[in-house]
Amino acid sequence: MTITYTSDHFKEQAHQALGEPNLQRALDRTTTLLQARRARAYAEFEEFESTRDAASRIKDHVLRHLDHYLERFETAATAAGCKVHWARTADEACAIVVDLCKAARAQTVTRVKSMLGEEIGLPEALDGAGLERVETDLAEHINQLAGDRPSHIVIPALHKTREEVSELFREAHGHGRRIEEVAELVQSARLALREKYFKADVGISGANFLIADTGSVCTVTNEGNAELTMELPRVHIVTAGIEKLVPSMDHAAVLLRVLARSALGMEITQYTTFLTGPRRPGDRDGPEEMHIVLVDAGRTELLADELAPILKCIRCAACINHCPVYGQIGGHAYGGIYQGPMGSVLTPMAASLAKAKDLPHACTLNGRCVDVCPVKIPLTDLIRTLRERIWQQQLTDRPTRWGLGLWGQVVRRPALYRLASRISARALRVWARGKPMIKRLPLDGAWTKSRDFPTPEPGGTFMERYRRGER
Amino acid sequence: MSARDTVLARVRRALGEPPSDAKTIEAEAAALVPHLNEVRPRLDDSDAVERFIEKATSDRVTATVERLPSPDALPTAVHQYLDRGDLGPRVAAALPPILRDLHWDALELKDEIDRNEAVALSYAEAAIAETGTLVFPSSPTVPTLFSFLALHHLAVVRADDILPHKEDAYQRFVGRALPRSLVLVTGTSGTADIEGQNIRGAHGPRYLHILILDAS
Ligand code: SF4
Numbered sequence: 001m002t003i004t005y006t007s008d009h010f011k012e013q014a015h016q017a018l019g020e021p022n023l024q025r026a027l028d029r030t031t032t033l034l035q036a037r038r039a040r041a042y043a044e045f046e047e048f049e050s051t052r053d054a055a056s057r058i059k060d061h062v063l064r065h066l067d068h069y070l071e072r073f074e075t076a077a078t079a080a081g082c083k084v085h086w087a088r089t090a091d092e093a094c095a096i097v098v099d100l101c102k103a104a105r106a107q108t109v110t111r112v113k114s115m116l117g118e119e120i121g122l123p124e125a126l127d128g129a130g131l132e133r134v135e136t137d138l139a140e141h142i143n144q145l146a147g148d149r150p151s152h153i154v155i156p157a158l159h160k161t162r163e164e165v166s167e168l169f170r171e172a173h174g175h176g177r178r179i180e181e182v183a184e185l186v187q188s189a190r191l192a193l194r195e196k197y198f199k200a201d202v203g204i205s206g207a208n209f210l211i212a213d214t215g216s217v218c219t220v221t222n223e224g225n226a227e228l229t230m231e232l233p234r235v236h237i238v239t240a241g242i243e244k245l246v247p248s249m250d251h252a253a254v255l256l257r258v259l260a261r262s263a264l265g266m267e268i269t270q271y272t273t274f275l276t277g278p279r280r281p282g283d284r285d286g287p288e289e290m291h292i293v294l295v296d297a298g299r300t301e302l303l304a305d306e307l308a309p310i311l312k313c314i315r316c317a318a319c320i321n322h323c324p325v326y327g328q329i330g331g332h333a334y335g336g337i338y339q340g341p342m343g344s345v346l347t348p349m350a351a352s353l354a355k356a357k358d359l360p361h362a363c364t365l366n367g368r369c370v371d372v373c374p375v376k377i378p379l380t381d382l383i384r385t386l387r388e389r390i391w392q393q394q395l396t397d398r399p400t401r402w403g404l405g406l407w408g409q410v411v412r413r414p415a416l417y418r419l420a421s422r423i424s425a426r427a428l429r430v431w432a433r434g435k436p437m438i439k440r441l442p443l444d445g446a447w448t449k450s451r452d453f454p455t456p457e458p459g460g461t462f463m464e465r466y467r468r469g470e471r
Numbered sequence: 472m473s474a475r476d477t478v479l480a481r482v483r484r485a486l487g488e489p490p491s492d493a494k495t496i497e498a499e500a501a502a503l504v505p506h507l508n509e510v511r512p513r514l515d516d517s518d519a520v521e522r523f524i525e526k527a528t529s530d531r532v533t534a535t536v537e538r539l540p541s542p543d544a545l546p547t548a549v550h551q552y553l554d555r556g557d558l559g560p561r562v563a564a565a566l567p568p569i570l571r572d573l574h575w576d577a578l579e580l581k582d583e584i585d586r587n588e589a590v591a592l593s594y595a596e597a598a599i600a601e602t603g604t605l606v607f608p609s610s611p612t613v614p615t616l617f618s619f620l621a622l623h624h625l626a627v628v629r630a631d632d633i634l635p636h637k638e639d640a641y642q643r644f645v646g647r648a649l650p651r652s653l654v655l656v657t658g659t660s661g662t663a664d665i666e667g668q669n670i671r672g673a674h675g676p677r678y679l680h681i682l683i684l685d686a687s
Contacts, residue, residue: 030667050509058503065496067482072493080649086475138673139664155664162665186662186670193674198586214649224660224675227619231652242478247500249645253637254510264663266531267512268602271675272655280651282611296478304485 003121005351007335010358014333023159027330030158034321037265038372045261055258056376058251059312062243063303069212069245070294076215080277082290090120090297097122097204097237098129100291104235106201108132112219112226113140114206115153115315116241118337119350120297122204134196136225138189145172151331152339154263154317159330193225203229203287207240208259208314209252210292216276217292218252220259220269227273236278236287242294243311249274255314258374262318298349307382310345312375317342319369319379325362334359341369341379348386357395360386507638512601514635519600520683523633526603527681532658533671534603534679538630542684546575549592549625552680553578558590558623565593565617570627584620591621591676595628595656597640604657605681606640608650615652624659624676630685 006013017023042048062069074084087093101109109131117123126133135144139157143150145168150156157165166179173192179185205226209218217238219226230236246252260266279286302308320326320340331339336347336356344359360383369379472480483490491499504510514522520538527534539548549562563584564571571580584591594613595605605626609615618624634640637655644653660675671677 026666033667045512047509047512051511054503054510061499061503064486065491065499067479067486067490068493068496070479070482086473086478088474088477092474136674137664138662142664155667157664158667160665165665182665182668183670185665186673190672190674194586214645216649216653222661222663223673224619225673227615227652227654228674231615231619242482247497247503249641250504250638251500253641254504256637257511267526268604268655268657270656270658270661272604272657274649274653275651276649276653277651283609283651284611284614285616286609286651294478296481300478300481300485303482304487 003118003124003337005336005347005355007347007351007356007359008354010333010335010362013335014329014362017329017333022161022164023330026159026161027327030155031321031327034155034264038262038318038321039265041261041265041267045257045267048258048261051254051257052374052376054254055314055374056312058246058254059314059375062245062247063308063311066242066245066303069247070242072212073210073215073245074294076211076213077217077277077292078215080215081280082215082277082292085291085293087293087295087297090295093120093239093293093295093297094122094125096293097239098125098131100235100237101126101129101131101202104202104289106131106235108134108196108200109202109204110134110136110197110200110229110233111140111203112205112221112229113137113150113156114239115337116206116239116295117204118150120239120295122239126204134193134200136193136197136223136229137221138186138223138225141189141193142168145169149332150337152317152320153315153337153342159332197228197232200229200233202235202237203231203233204237204239205230207238207244207292209246209255210240210244211247211249211252211274212245213248214274214276216249216274218256218272218274220256220272222264222270224271227271230273230275230287231285234287235289236275236291238290238292239295240292242296242299255375259314259316262316262372262374302349306385307345307349309377310342310349310382312377313342313346314375315342316374318372318374319377322368322372324364324366324368329362334362341383342377345379345382345386353386353389353393354395357390360384360390507636511636511638514600519633519635520630522600522635523598523603524683526600527658529603532603534658534681536681536683538683538685540685542570543573545570545627545682545684546573546578548682550577552623552625553590556623561590562625563588563591563617563621565591565613566627567594567612570594584614584617586620588621590623590625591617592625592627593617595626596632597643598628598633599635599637599640599655600633601636602657604637604640604655607654607656608644609652609654610650615654618654618656619660619675621676622672623678623680625680625682626656627682627684630683633683 085096142157151159169188173188207217260269278290323340326340334343338346347356365380524536561579564580597606659671659679660673662673
């Protein structure tokens with residue numbers, strides 16, 4: 001089912017986010033913590049850089065031979081007793097899952113959040129088919145109760161404070177208490193969800209990696225909800241993007257080492273599970289049927305494109321946690337499923353470039369995302385490429401086009417550019433009236449609406465001082 | 472054209488070049504992980520068991536560990552754990568016959584696990600020193616759910632089965648048929664979903680107690 005993207009309202013949404021004190025508090029508490037944790041994990045792992053190199057090369061290799069690995073995986077998974085399905089589009093993928101649920105005469109479906117599931121609109125499709133959908137990740141449980149979308153790919157309820165969660169649980173869990181401690185909130189959810197795991201007819205999950213040579217599905221979680229979702233119901237369905245393949249478990253080991261460190265600053269997540277086929281003779285648990293849906297939904301188009309490196313993404317969210325723009329506006333402003341730098345590249349794939357045209361501009365090209373990406377995706381280059389496309393396809397608003405066009409004329413003529421920057425630097429100093437920061441830029445009020453512009457230093461432009469040997 | 476053929480055709484079109492043969496691709500893949508020491512933490516010469524204990528009991532993994540001189544000491548150790556926590560005599564146990572046949576008389580061992588079980592005892596076929604991780608391959612003897620349903624998880628592992636790195640543990644299972652589920656457990660069920668605060672006992676165990684059996 002197609003989900004509604006509101007990425008075309010980015011500006012309003014970002015502006016609104018800046019004015020929400022709860023959101024600002026939640027963002028501040030969490031992103032600072034995650035940055036510090038990643039930095040510590042990085043410092044403690046001497047081989048981080050060489051592992052990151054290997055991780056990046058593994059992903060490149062798989063994309064270069066994706067057809068080989070898809071077929072190899074299909075053969076191995078089928079031999080292990082899985083049924084492998086293929087979906088060209090998001091709608092096709094959802095239809096396959098809904099049909100499988102119907103065939104299983106399912107009433108209740110438990111689900112582990114997967115980014116692909118969110119991307120293809122699976123929650124909406126399951127609701128639309130009249131199934132009782134139970135989100136089992138704590139954060140998704142919160143979002144489901146609040147009717148919210150995930151605001152972060154790893155910590156989807158990052159936008160919620162404990163006070164807000166407490167309010168939601170008070171009613172939904174039927175105890176009527178106002179819980180203040182986070183630990184008690186977690187316990188409240190544990191009790192509410194335990195019964196559902198046993199009631200479910202179908203469990204739906206995603207995959208962090210698909211292991212080509214063994215046909216295994218690898219998931220990593222901290223809560224343990226994935227295993228309860230995958231083991232208890234009679235039918236288990238996995239949905240995964242075709243880019244999730246890795247050659248073998250040893251290759252997965254390399255990626256796992258950078259994934260948990262980049263995402264949460266951990267050496268390893270609490271649970272790393274490799275599932276290879278359904279219940280076997282003599283087994284006392286496990287599903288009777290295991291289905292794997294391999295989903296294209298725009299990926300093959302990206303593969304042929306300059307933007308192909310985004311297919312290496314392992315959804316660790318490091319780029320998001322380190323993005324100064326995300327840190328200010330949070331996830332919902334992006335109006336889609338993916339946020340921050342990776343979201344600015346993936347949302348145009350999942351929605352359309354026209355819908356997502358403001359996202360690549362919500363970037364200062366500071367490059368912190370590139371520095372932390374565990375698979376070395378050149379995010380800022382991809383964002384620049386998208387900006388060019390937006391320009392070429394004339395998707396930019398008129399005044400901006402006009403202004404950039406003028407700027408383009410100027411920068412192509414070095415002498416004119418130097419003259420123009422000399423004039424504007426001096427003009428800005430006059431405008432600033434001696435203050436160090438400019439609160440509102442002339443002719444570009446939007447830029448300074450939520451940030452200040454440093455007043456140019458005295459002594460002329462960089463080029464003038466450079467020529468004088470000052471620097 | 473079927474969805475399968477369409478997706479594969481699109482991939483091939485996107486890649487342009489004719490596909491390499493499987494042998495070449497596999498050689499290339501193998502060359503990507505040639506020097507394992509560049510892609511994993513170097514473990515200094517410290518003994519794997521000691522490193523495992525250090526990691527498992529760290530403030531990030533939060534397990535407790537007890538080292539037993541021989542398998543015979545297992546029933547008493549379990550009994551004492553239950554006594555300390557005032558948990559009663561009942562334990563859902565998934566153990567290989569040789570441990571199941573020890574003298575468990577003072578306890579109530581049962582082979583099934585309930586949905587709100589208090590204590591589960593299960594056998595890990597291997598452990599990983601690198602991260603303080605237990606490895607549970609599913610089998611009729613040790614079903615996966617024994618690692619997830621109870622609030623207290625007691626795990627038994629032999630000292631000889633504690634291996635340095637992830638790859639060493641995989642090596643035990645790859646090649647022979649991979650178990651239906653291979654679960655790597657590092658500590659207890661946790662979440663950082665509310666304000667990034669680490670909380671234990673989200674859906675699975677809140678306490679993990681590891682009993683290491685030295686060879687007798
Ligand atoms: S782009 Fe890189 S840093 Fe961002 S989520 Fe993907 S893998 Fe992580």
